Amino acid sequence: MVAIRVIREEGADPAVPLPSYETAGAAGADVRANLPDRGSIMLEPGHRVLVPTGLRIEIPAGFEVQVRPRSGLALKHGITLPNTPGTIDSDYRGPLGVIVLNAGQEVFEIAHGDRIAQLVVAPVVQADFALAEGLSDTARGAGGFGSTGRG
Numbered sequence: 001m002v003a004i005r006v007i008r009e010e011g012a013d014p015a016v017p018l019p020s021y022e023t024a025g026a027a028g029a030d031v032r033a034n035l036p037d038r039g040s041i042m043l044e045p046g047h048r049v050l051v052p053t054g055l056r057i058e059i060p061a062g063f064e065v066q067v068r069p070r071s072g073l074a075l076k077h078g079i080t081l082p083n084t085p086g087t088i089d090s091d092y093r094g095p096l097g098v099i100v101l102n103a104g105q106e107v108f109e110i111a112h113g114d115r116i117a118q119l120v121v122a123p124v125v126q127a128d129f130a131l132a133e134g135l136s137d138t139a140r141g142a143g144g145f146g147s148t149g150r151g
């Protein structure tokens with residue numbers, strides 16, 4: 001368990017619950033739209049929108065938060081995130097937004113308080129990218145992009 005400090009944006013509706021896990025074993029905490037002024041967003045097919053959550057968060061160093069789609073919305077309505085998984089950096093202190101894409105065929109309504117995505121907290125390792133003379137040999141070598149065949 002890791003503690004994440006959360007503050008609400010000025011003007012955000014405090015009645016909208018903070019991100020929360022629906023079950024004891026859930027990997028993602030559902031995050032909700034906070035649309036006190038707009039009430040709801042009618043998202044046309046093929047369009048995308050930055051949905052405010054009304055939150056700012058402070059992720060401990062060494063962790064990130066991934067913003068992932070909800071599979072139910074994806075299957076039933078084609079609602080996805082074009083940047084999935086969205087990356088929230090531990091040093092980011094701005095508004096937490098969710099970029100929602102309607103990849104379905106119908107207009108989709110995002111209502112105030114709807115659970116629009118899920119947040120997965122994950123450890124991060126930073127690398128030291130160092131220029132080298134060459135790389136080690138492996139069985140795969142340069143094979144990729146389907147080199148092992150289909151199925």
Ligand SMILES: O=c1ccn([C@H]2C[C@H](O)[C@@H](COP(=O)(O)OP(=O)(O)OP(=O)(O)O)O2)c(=O)[nH]1
Pocket residue numbers: 067083086087088089090092095096097098099
């Ligand atoms: O779904 C997302 C993705 C990102 N962010 C915020 C937090 C993140 O730390 C910041 C920058 O995101 P990212 O690094 O993916 O964006 P970039 O396009 O590389 O922008 P920047 O140059 O600001 O890093 O934007 C969100 O609120 N929601």
